[in-house]
Amino acid sequence: MDGYLVEQIRAAEAHVFELLDPDVLMQRAAAGLAAAILRRLDGAYGSRVLLVVGSGNNGGDALWAGVRLARRGVVVRAWRTGAKVHQAGWDAFLAAGGREVGRDQALADLQGWDVVVDAVAGIGSRPGLDQPVADFAESCRASGVRVVAVDLPSGVAPEPPFVEAPHFTAALTVTFGGYKLCQLTEPGRSACGEIELIDIGLDLSEPEVYQWQPADVAAAWPVPSSDSDKYSRGVVGLDTGSPDYPGAALLSAAGAVYSGAGMVRHLGPLPVINRVLDAFPNVVAAQGRVQALVIGSGWGQRKDTKTVAKLMAAGVPLVIDADALRQLPGAGRPTALLTPHAGELAFLLGVERSAVTTDPLAAVRQAAERTGCTVLLKGATQYVAAPGVHTVQLAVPGPSWTAQAGSGDVLAGIAGTLLGAGVRTATAAVLAASIQALAARATPGPVPPQQLAGTLPTVISALLDAEP
Numbered sequence: 001m002d003g004y005l006v007e008q009i010r011a012a013e014a015h016v017f018e019l020l021d022p023d024v025l026m027q028r029a030a031a032g033l034a035a036a037i038l039r040r041l042d043g044a045y046g047s048r049v050l051l052v053v054g055s056g057n058n059g060g061d062a063l064w065a066g067v068r069l070a071r072r073g074v075v076v077r078a079w080r081t082g083a084k085v086h087q088a089g090w091d092a093f094l095a096a097g098g099r100e101v102g103r104d105q106a107l108a109d110l111q112g113w114d115v116v117v118d119a120v121a122g123i124g125s126r127p128g129l130d131q132p133v134a135d136f137a138e139s140c141r142a143s144g145v146r147v148v149a150v151d152l153p154s155g156v157a158p159e160p161p162f163v164e165a166p167h168f169t170a171a172l173t174v175t176f177g178g179y180k181l182c183q184l185t186e187p188g189r190s191a192c193g194e195i196e197l198i199d200i201g202l203d204l205s206e207p208e209v210y211q212w213q214p215a216d217v218a219a220a221w222p223v224p225s226s227d228s229d230k231y232s233r234g235v236v237g238l239d240t241g242s243p244d245y246p247g248a249a250l251l252s253a254a255g256a257v258y259s260g261a262g263m264v265r266h267l268g269p270l271p272v273i274n275r276v277l278d279a280f281p282n283v284v285a286a287q288g289r290v291q292a293l294v295i296g297s298g299w300g301q302r303k304d305t306k307t308v309a310k311l312m313a314a315g316v317p318l319v320i321d322a323d324a325l326r327q328l329p330g331a332g333r334p335t336a337l338l339t340p341h342a343g344e345l346a347f348l349l350g351v352e353r354s355a356v357t358t359d360p361l362a363a364v365r366q367a368a369e370r371t372g373c374t375v376l377l378k379g380a381t382q383y384v385a386a387p388g389v390h391t392v393q394l395a396v397p398g399p400s401w402t403a404q405a406g407s408g409d410v411l412a413g414i415a416g417t418l419l420g421a422g423v424r425t426a427t428a429a430v431l432a433a434s435i436q437a438l439a440a441r442a443t444p445g446p447v448p449p450q451q452l453a454g455t456l457p458t459v460i461s462a463l464l465d466a467e468p
């Protein structure tokens with residue numbers, strides 16, 4: 001799933017307008033919207049649909065969809081929220097038997113609508129809603145009436161910067177031409193509900209983001225072959241944990257072991273290694289060659305501050321997590337993966353945390369360019385940026401239960417296994433974040449990270465067995 005900026009959508013639309021009547025795209029959008037609504041109605045005839053119509057073309061889409069619904073016997077009413085309305089759409093709507101209602105009637109009948117269509121604004125949406133509309137949107141949310149958003153839920157900004165403001169919350173968003181960034185990334189994604197993309201014939205350029213699907217993860221996951229051995233599958237070194245934070249060593253080992261490393265060497269301090277070996281007798285303590293190295297998880301304050309610079313200068317693929325992020329040298333390389341959360345990324349960039357959370361896409365790109373490393377920004381949406389690569393990749397999303405201490409340590413271990421198996425750095429980052437999200441989807445709830453890590457083998461095999 002590719003995600004685009006508004007300016008890319010508008011440029012593609014302008015290109016079509018050079019060839020076709022401008023009305024053609026709106027009719028394609030309206031036809032797709034009407035069909036999506038009809039599929040969700042329990043019979044068209046006599047069903048009741050309310051259109052909440054703003055002043056732009058987004059409202060026009062809804063009105064023309066209303067025409068199609070009215071012709072199928074649906075009772076369609078429209079509340080005009082602005083001073084203006086798409087005039088041709090409005091005239092056709094009235095001619096097809098649609099009728100105007102005021103805000104009070106729209107609200108009084110709330111439980112009586114089978115669908116409320118939010119067409120206040122689409123890609124022209126500024127964040128937030130005027131008070132009467134905001135109150136209506138909140139009443140819809142509280143009542144549980146089915147809201148279908150046209151292109152995007154009004155009040156949500158189509159792309160970053162994201163600000164907190166009143167908006168509609170939809171059960172379904174019917175979007176046109178291409179996905180917008182707010183549909184693929186939080187906080188907008190949760191407001192969209194299910195998303196249906198209608199092809200209106202736009203020819204779009206290089207996407208801003210690529211959203212991975214479970215089938216993509218299955219296709220890219222490294223699977224051993226008949227001639228594989230522990231060395232060819234990849235030896236992962238873990239220099240993780242410390243006497244103060246031994247748990248991080250255990251959790252990174254769990255991530256590496258349960259995601260399928262050929263061999264795991266633990267290279268941390270001695271008392272920590274012993275605890276790891278007690279829990280995972282398959283882990284090796286002896287020094288030796290590794291195909292990837294995970295560092296930083298649970299280090300605490302290490303006295304030696306040169307470790308990261310030395311390892312960066314060596315060629316081995318690296319996962320640089322947690323405390324090691326504070327020791328980054330000036331020059332990095334794309335085969336080193338940084339795994340910050342928003343606070344750590346803010347530290348790396350020397351900005352406030354809020355600058356990262358309002359525009360995570362810009363922040364993760366900036367971090368990749370500035371450090372020269374591949375960057376996985378962890379959080380509700382997980383972004384992967386690589387230096388010199390425009391499109392940012394988004395991991396498969398999962399429930400927020402993984403927002404807990406220890407999840408990052410497991411994730412670092414999984415990423416280490418994938419790098420050790422020879423997977424490209426950015427792909428390894430997306431796969432690691434995605435498989436953890438898929439594990440949390442499969443076992444939702446307050447599951448501790450060590451237990452969730454233990455489900456990885458089942459989740460991976462189910463994914464590989466699934467039909468594409």
Ligand SMILES: NC(=O)C1=CN([C@@H]2O[C@H](COP(=O)(O)OP(=O)(O)OC[C@H]3O[C@@H](n4cnc5c(N)ncnc54)[C@H](O)[C@@H]3O)[C@@H](O)[C@H]2O)[C@@H](O)CC1
Pocket residue numbers: 013022025026027029054055056057058059061082120121122123124125126127128129130150151154155176200
């Ligand atoms: N450009 C085109 O030809 C096409 C556009 N389409 C539809 O048109 C939309 C874009 O149309 P427009 O460029 O007219 O812009 P919109 O209709 O998305 O929004 C602009 C209008 O809404 C008002 N507005 C913006 N934010 C608001 C808010 N938060 N609360 C209340 N009012 C708000 C603005 O004052 C302006 O009048 C798309 O999202 C899509 O739904 C589709 O018909 C496909 C073709």
